[in-house]
Amino acid sequence: MTVAAATRRRRRHLSPVVWLFLLVPAAVELGLVFWPAINSFYLSLTRWNGLGAPEQVGLANYRELFSDGVFREALGNNVIWAVGFGGLSVAGGLALAVALNKPRRGVGIYRSAIYLPMVFSLAVTGLFWRVQYQPDGTVNTLLGAVGLRSLERQWLADPRTALYAVLVAAVWRQVGYVMVLYLAGLKGTDPSLDDASAVDGAGPWQRFRYVTWPQLRGVNTVVFAVTVIDSLRTFDIVWAMTQGGPYHSSELLSTYMFQQGFTFLNLGYASAIAVVIFALALLFIITYLVRTLKEEVA
Amino acid sequence: MSGAPAAVDAPAPPAASPSASHDRRRVRREGWLFHAVMAPLTLLWVAPMVFVVLISVRSFDDIAARGTAALPDSFTLDGFRTAFGEGSMGAALWTSVQVTVPAVILSLLLSSMAAFALSRYAIPGRRAILLVMLAGNLLPPQILLIPVSRITESLGIYDTLAGLVAIHVGFGLGFYTFVLHGFMRSIPGEVTEAARIDGAGAFAVYARIVMPLCRPSLAALGALATTWIFNDLIWAITVLRTQAKFPVTAALLNLQGGYVSSWNVVAAASIMAAVPTAVVFFAFQRHFVSGLLMGSTK
Numbered sequence: 181m182t183v184a185a186a187t188r189r190r191r192r193h194l195s196p197v198v199w200l201f202l203l204v205p206a207a208v209e210l211g212l213v214f215w216p217a218i219n220s221f222y223l224s225l226t227r228w229n230g231l232g233a234p235e236q237v238g239l240a241n242y243r244e245l246f247s248d249g250v251f252r253e254a255l256g257n258n259v260i261w262a263v264g265f266g267g268l269s270v271a272g273g274l275a276l277a278v279a280l281n282k283p284r285r286g287v288g289i290y291r292s293a294i295y296l297p298m299v300f301s302l303a304v305t306g307l308f309w310r311v312q313y314q315p316d317g318t319v320n321t322l323l324g325a326v327g328l329r330s331l332e333r334q335w336l337a338d339p340r341t342a343l344y345a346v347l348v349a350a351v352w353r354q355v356g357y358v359m360v361l362y363l364a365g366l367k368g369t370d371p372s373l374d375d376a377s378a379v380d381g382a383g384p385w386q387r388f389r390y391v392t393w394p395q396l397r398g399v400n401t402v403v404f405a406v407t408v409i410d411s412l413r414t415f416d417i418v419w420a421m422t423q424g425g426p427y428h429s430s431e432l433l434s435t436y437m438f439q440q441g442f443t444f445l446n447l448g449y450a451s452a453i454a455v456v457i458f459a460l461a462l463l464f465i466i467t468y469l470v471r472t473l474k475e476e477v478a
Numbered sequence: 479m480s481g482a483p484a485a486v487d488a489p490a491p492p493a494a495s496p497s498a499s500h501d502r503r504r505v506r507r508e509g510w511l512f513h514a515v516m517a518p519l520t521l522l523w524v525a526p527m528v529f530v531v532l533i534s535v536r537s538f539d540d541i542a543a544r545g546t547a548a549l550p551d552s553f554t555l556d557g558f559r560t561a562f563g564e565g566s567m568g569a570a571l572w573t574s575v576q577v578t579v580p581a582v583i584l585s586l587l588l589s590s591m592a593a594f595a596l597s598r599y600a601i602p603g604r605r606a607i608l609l610v611m612l613a614g615n616l617l618p619p620q621i622l623l624i625p626v627s628r629i630t631e632s633l634g635i636y637d638t639l640a641g642l643v644a645i646h647v648g649f650g651l652g653f654y655t656f657v658l659h660g661f662m663r664s665i666p667g668e669v670t671e672a673a674r675i676d677g678a679g680a681f682a683v684y685a686r687i688v689m690p691l692c693r694p695s696l697a698a699l700g701a702l703a704t705t706w707i708f709n710d711l712i713w714a715i716t717v718l719r720t721q722a723k724f725p726v727t728a729a730l731l732n733l734q735g736g737y738v739s740s741w742n743v744v745a746a747a748s749i750m751a752a753v754p755t756a757v758v759f760f761a762f763q764r765h766f767v768s769g770l771l772m773g774s775t776k
Binding site for chain 1: 509512513515516517520523524525526527529530533545546547588589591592594595596599600601605607609611612613614615616617618619620621622623624625626627628629644645647648649651652655656679680681684705708709710711712715716726727728730731734741744745747748751752755756758759763766767
């Protein structure tokens with residue numbers, strides 16, 4: 181029997197072991213991910229405190245969301261978060277990747293120091309920074325030392341600064357991750373193009389803008405999708421630093437959802453918030469999957 | 479979990495080719511500038527970690543008298559002692575081990591089975607199945623939280639470590655399967671075909687040929703999954719209610735509530751939560767970084 185014939189025969193009769201190999205993991209994911217996700221859609225159309233049967237209320241929860249000031253604030257904060265968190269960590273990560281791309285003395289140490297925070301949990305990162313933001317902590321002391329005493333404040337207790345103070349901590353952790361992604365992207369670029377344009381007299385900025393940047397398109401898509409998905413998921417670090425306070429000033433959709441669901445037991449309303457988060461993430465999930473699919477075909 | 483996974487192509491780095499035209503003196507001047515920018519930046523980056531370490535070994539009185547930003551005037555391990563015992567970080571670390579080890583092993587086992595079936599056999603619609611599984615991992619956890627806590631309740635695993643392990647496995651499966659699929663697909667068909675002709679069944683091919691060849695990607699995924707699961711907060715506080723059962727991150731936030739102004743204890747506890755992942759990171763640094771970049775299918 182030839183190999184080709186064997187292959188053809190195997191196509192028709194997949195052994196039960198193979199099916200088992202696929203079906204067991206698929207069933208686990210179906211039961212613990214997809215089934216709960218579908219349930220959330222159903223729950224978002226009900227009013228339920230966890231006891232007895234959920235009461236059908238149609239779209240009432242969503243209508244309520246529209247007039248809920250805290251929800252709107254959380255949504256606005258989420259936009260600020262996505263732009264700030266995404267913008268700063270991409271700018272920082274890309275700049276550092278370009279600076280630390282070429283092998284030279286000390287690069288290894290710099291790289292490790294910058295991506296070390298990435299291994300800490302967001303909760304640990306949050307506590308690390310809570311310490312720095314204390315009234316007598318390093319941030320205020322540093323400001324005092326450089327003559328900016330007027331800027332000193334209770335960073336996490338001040339509604340005007342709480343969100344941004346948390347944002348700084350989150351960016352501190354994320355920059356290393358983005359840098360690693362871009363370093364890999366830069367390794368995939370063609371160094372001879374860079375050399376050729378240097379010979380032609382292009383300056384460093386021109387070389388980056390017109391030679392390197394276009395070659396990073398694939399990485400950009402991934403970084404963009406990952407950052408937006410991440411920023412919609414953000415929960416731990418806010419929970420560890422402010423729990424959304426003071427006065428909801430650092431509330432994000434995820435923390436508001438958790439509070440509604442697990443503190444106040446408004447399970448239907450919390451599910452509606454979760455569905456909104458899903459809807460916002462969907463576009464970026466699809467972006468990511470489409471790119472993955474393209475690569476599969478390529 | 480650290481966030482959404484990223485798939486980036488990471489081809490082998492091209493050998494660095496120092497172009498001969500470079501003027502040595504210019505290189506040296508640029509090198510000086512490079513370090514003048516990078517060294518302070520790196521110091522700034524590690525400063526928050528350094529201060530947390532310094533605070534953790536200071537005495538309560540020293541911190542109360544001189545503030546959190548001062549350099550130590552005392553050295554004591556009281557903070558660590560309190561955090562480990564009274565603060566129950568010791569017990570929490572053990573809990574985290576009990577959750578992380580089975581969750582990582584089960585995740586890799588189940589995902590490698592699915593990846594094997596999908597990559598080596600002509601299962602109808604296999605690409606769609608793979609993408610749907612990956613999509614499950616990209617869902618925002620918020621949409622799963624309430625139903626998951628209900629489902630674990632009805633399965634009788636609410637508030638048990640088994641429940642926490644189950645949801646970690648279920649939620650991570652899609653991504654691990656996707657990455658391992660990419661790797662298994664790159665194993666030449668002849669390797670497994672030869673074994674099949676010799677009469678090896680699907681299980682034997684999986685266990686004796688494919689899995690040993692996958693060791694590098696299993697190590698990378700294992701390192702990544704370990705830090706994700708160890709660092710998790712949101713699933714732990716969703717599935718567990720009894721504080722005595724909390725893993726490290728959840729216990730850390732609890733402790734912080736109980737030791738509000740004892741910054742030495744809080745700092746010591748956050749270091750205890752950070753060290754295990756940092757050790758995994760340094761021990762598997764190369765694997766870890768390649769793990770972050772995995773998903774490349776070329």
